[in-house]
């Protein structure tokens with residue numbers, strides 16, 4: 001009899017897992033609780049699907065539990081960007097590599113520039129391999145037991161009845177953009193099996209900041225250097241947290257106190273100013289750290305370098321040169337052509353220089369103040385834009401409990417994990433889809449292997465999941 005593999009979630013990782021598992025000859029069933037397959041995949045890369053990146057350095061991935069990066073490194077060694085490109089070539093999707101300023105790598109898209117094409121390729125291959133999809137099928141819980149021959153067996157309780165499986169691949173996503181189906185509740189199933197979870201936090205999203213001037217700057221796009229500064233923990237706060245959240249949360253706090261939450265994080269690129277704060281890729285890259293700082297109640301602000309190509313001294317000299325050259329004109333000419341007009345106006349105001357003041361009359365201290373503001377304008381950060389609009393979530397299943405060579409649980413045999421559900425999140429640039437495809441493909445291949453369970457340990461025998469979604473119950 002064929003091995004039956006049931007995959008929970010028909011997103012990026014679930015689809016890759018389904019193809020690879022079916023290629024081993026297994027009977028593959030995919031359960032998806034929304035009415036649509038690959039809903040989020042269609043939205044990726046603004047509908048163009050940036051599916052991997054030619055710079056696959058582990059430094060582009062972040063995790064609470066994989067502190068030395070070996071988990072990520074093992075996965076990337078087994079499934080690098082060339083493997084993702086090859087995987088899609090075999091499905092008929094040729095790559096198109098785009099290079100952007102300030103990024104070492106090349107962003108890989110389908111040649112047609114359509115996420116739709118990627119989904120269609122998946123569905124066509126899945127149909128060819130007889131993968132069966134059940135949409136509108138929500139998995140409530142998973143029970144784990146042995147069959148009469150002593151092999152692992154799973155029973156999934158769904159809104160469409162019980163489903164039996166020899167292996168289960170959990171590819172149910174994180175908590176980013178719940179309207180696409182990943183509602184953040186997926187962690188309850190592995191938790192019920194005793195897996196350690198790191199709380200999901202929003203990553204890759206815009207930042208809400210303090211400042212009425214943002215209304216004036218709405219719509220401005222400008223290349224900046226960003227430095228996120230996070231203040232150290234306050235004694236009182238840390239004690240409160242330990243009391244409030246018990247041991248595991250205290251560990252979590254202690255862990256960050258140990259130095260993993262560094263003092264500053266930098267990014268550079270085109271910032272999009274909105275009426276509430278900062279958006280665009282450089283703001284997105286910092287958002288996971290803002291989420292952590294908010295969670296740990298640490299003060300945070302961003303220093304915005306609006307002219308990153310100038311050193312502070314070069315900028316000062318440039319402003320002095322302009323003051324001399326345009327000495328008989330109004331101050332509004334000082335930043336003309338150096339910065340977008342709206343940004344220049346706000347910076348002049350912040351430096352206390354009136355636009356109708358004669359350039360000649362700007363004293364050195366004011367000019368220095370303006371130069372300092374342009375190189376490090378301090379903005380207080382309130383929070384991220386939250387789960388509803390983020391592209392990814394940080395947190396998930398602790399990596400120490402998953403074998404990175406197979407993606408199998410170290411606690412429950414024949415239970416596999418893939419995608420965003422694992423405690424690894426990537427930068428913007430194709431890293432999260434790469435992670436989903438790489439872990440999905442590895443999980444699918446591993447789950448497809450038929451193994452003998454001679455010394456199947458007793459402690460795995462009963463683990464019936466007991467999660468009941470409170471909303472569903474109501």
Ligand SMILES: Cc1cc2nc3c(=O)[nH]c(=O)nc-3n(C[C@H](O)[C@H](O)[C@H](O)COP(=O)(O)OP(=O)(O)OC[C@H]3O[C@@H](n4cnc5c(N)ncnc54)[C@H](O)[C@@H]3O)c2cc1C
Nearest residue numbers: 009011012013033044045139172173181419420430432433
């Ligand atoms: C707007 C947007 C743009 C993005 N663009 C890019 C990009 O260009 N490049 C990139 O690398 N990354 C991008 N990302 C991130 C990337 O899409 C995700 O990291 C990736 O899709 C995660 O894949 P996944 O399979 O782990 O989860 P998901 O794609 O979220 O899939 C999980 C699936 O599981 C289903 N599910 C959940 N719980 C259950 C349950 N109990 N029963 C049954 N089914 C369940 C969900 O409905 C969902 O379909 C983007 C994200 C967004 C939101």
